[in-house]
Amino acid sequence: FGGTVKEPPLHIVHIAVEMAPIAKVGGLGDVVTSLSRAVQDLNHKVDIVFPKYDCLNLNHVTDLHDQRSYSWGGTEIKVWFSIVEGLSVYFLEPLNGFFSKGCVYGCGNDAQRFGFFCHAALEFLNQDGFNPDIIHCHDWSSAPVTWLFKDHYMHYGLAKSRIIFTIHNLEFGAHFISKAMAYADKATTVSRTYSKEVAGNPAISPHLHKFHGILNGIDLDIWDPYNDKFIPISYNSENVVEGKRAAKEALQQTLGLKKSDFPLVGIITRLTHQKGIHLIKHAISRTLERDGQVVLLGSAPDPRIQNEFVNLAKQLHSSHRDRACLCLTYDEPLSHLIYAGADFILVPSIFEPCGLTQLTAMRYGSIPVVRKTGGLYDTVFDVDNDKARAEAQGLEPNGFNFDGADCGGVDYALNRAISAWYDSRDQFNSLCKRVMEQDWSWNRPALDYMELYHAAKKY
Ligand code: ADP
Incomplete structure (x- = not known):
């Protein structure tokens, strides 16, 4: 990739199960928030669909309110809305208790819970008439979005959307990942060297033509020694x-x-x-x-x-x-x-x-x-x-x-x-x-993602 993209604004929806700082386990949570903020700063529209865990860190959630509910998958699902770190987040709360387990991962039936969430998220986008340009999903936990979309939604309400799948860590759920790699329109991983290191993996090797390494950045507002309430002196x-x-x-x-x-x-x-x-x-x-x-x-x-x-x-x-x-x-x-x-x-x-x-x-x-x-x-x-x-x-x-x-x-x-x-x-x-x-922000990587999103639209 390279060069400045002069294309109309896009609408991007992330379907993810970690998001800093409300439910972060590792780097995936940081990336969902900071990539979204960087792309939004480039004047694109970004929404996030997220599970309404009972263990959300609510200190960072402003004005959480329920919007409506819908029935799907044999249960009622409440939709909540809030702004988190400047981003629009739609929280899904299925009343079957899937996200009331006190944790993000490690609740025994993670694959079932997140598989349900992925389908419920697509159903929500479809029912609410979203039809975004890009649906971006992450790792094994939202990998099912790739095939559920192609099997159930691509020819229906979400006809305009293209699917981007990012591998943050191939170690987790490799069998989900190989299927997602086949179904995604474009796939990425989070550095160039890692993309080469995994290129021989059977989950990846058939799909190298649509697979790119784009480095993660850090959010300069969230990590800023000049403006950090947890340290004694501001410094640059x-x-x-x-x-x-x-x-x-x-x-x-x-x-x-x-x-x-x-x-x-x-x-x-x-x-x-x-x-x-x-x-x-x-x-x-x-x-x-x-x-x-x-x-x-x-x-x-x-x-x-x-x-x-x-x-x-x-x-x-x-x-x-x-x-x-x-x-x-x-x-x-x-x-x-x-x-x-x-x-x-x-x-x-x-x-x-x-x-x-x-x-x-x-x-x-x-x-x-x-x-x-x-x-x-x-x-x-x-x-x-x-x-x-x-x-x-x-x-x-x-x-x-x-x-x-x-x-x-x-x-x-x-x-x-x-x-x-x-x-x-x-x-x-x-x-x-x-x-x-040195600049390790999203400035450069966000442009690379925009170029990838635009390329996916033409795919
Ligand atoms: P991974 O995603 O494999 O855990 P990364 O380096 O991509 O590794 O991201 C780790 C993120 O989690 C960093 O933001 C780091 O500061 C944070 N982190 C890891 N362990 C802790 C911890 N015990 N307490 C607070 N933050 C942590």
């Missing part, structure tokens, strides 16, 4: 040193860590195999050996992994109480303070479709230390090794990275990062300033 690249010093002190104070100037490594993640658990554990001990501080914010859907980390947290609490803190929970405000207060954000993923934490880290002037995979490879350029690769993107190097999936790899990147902090602080501070000035 001009006063990054002062801003980050205050944030580090606040973080140390909040978590009971020693208030002194240590190199501080932050880790913010779901604790799953994908995220490189053994590498995370190794990095914690290596950082402590190098007299640094570590803050981990993460939670594990698998109780065994959660338990392992609970035990590690206890051990560290007795051995390194003032230099390590593991917060084994989901905590949005604390994540902001860590992005701001850390010197480094570590992302040692085994695979990573795009990764948002390294991008958010840079927005807050923290230096990413990452494994070279997927979107991490496309966005982090090593200060020692990737000058030419960065220049080819019009960028300067912005972090530290490593190959391989063993402890030696982590050491290679982390040791250089920590040494840069100890040995050449002025240069390190310039690096913090530089990464803050």
Whole structure:
């Protein structure tokens, strides 16, 4: 893709099951909200159809009101409307209780619940006469939209619509994904390198002609150290040193860590195999050996992994109480303070479709230390090794990275990062300033999506 698109405004409807900040589990939730806002800012009309979970974070929902109800799938479905982060959201509440389970995922019959939701969402669009240009669905959870649309709606009320399917993570529900790939008009995944990494997968390989890698961005209003109520001092690249010093002190104070100037490594993640658990554990001990501080914010859907980390947290609490803190929970405000207060954000993923934490880290002037995979490879350029690769993107190097999936790899990147902090602080501070000035927003990717949407219309 490339070039400016001069086409009439489009109407885009997302059918999704995660949306930041009202029901976010991982990056998918961030992307649904921030991509929609970016496209809306380009003067297109965007609506979101969303399950009305009982566990919605209602602090961010203004003026929620019910509009009407309809009968479908053997139950009554109430339609609610609200504005969330400036976006029009239609909430569907089936009275069969499918979304009153206290959680987004992990309620036993997720496939059945979300399959029902997809069909109910199309039925809602059809009955309400929406007929959007684009229906955009995401991952296995709204994959059924692709075939339900073609089987039941394409030749009826939704004749104008084209279906876009985005894979945020191929690991989840691969069998749904192969069917969705066949039915979608266009498909995307969330970075160019990940699109190449999965190109040989049997779910993807027959469909490469309509499959594109478009990098995710971050929402500059939601992630903005100059306007962030969770950090002590507003800062931008001009006063990054002062801003980050205050944030580090606040973080140390909040978590009971020693208030002194240590190199501080932050880790913010779901604790799953994908995220490189053994590498995370190794990095914690290596950082402590190098007299640094570590803050981990993460939670594990698998109780065994959660338990392992609970035990590690206890051990560290007795051995390194003032230099390590593991917060084994989901905590949005604390994540902001860590992005701001850390010197480094570590992302040692085994695979990573795009990764948002390294991008958010840079927005807050923290230096990413990452494994070279997927979107991490496309966005982090090593200060020692990737000058030419960065220049080819019009960028300067912005972090530290490593190959391989063993402890030696982590050491290679982390040791250089920590040494840069100890040995050449002025240069390190310039690096913090530089990464803050790089643009990892939706500015560019939103144009790529618009071009894809227009191409789908002509398909
Ligand atoms: P994934 O979608 O695989 O979880 P991403 O890097 O794409 O990974 O997105 C993760 C998002 O979730 C980021 O916005 C990150 O800040 C957030 N996040 C992850 N774990 C936590 C947590 N324990 N508390 C708060 N935010 C978290």
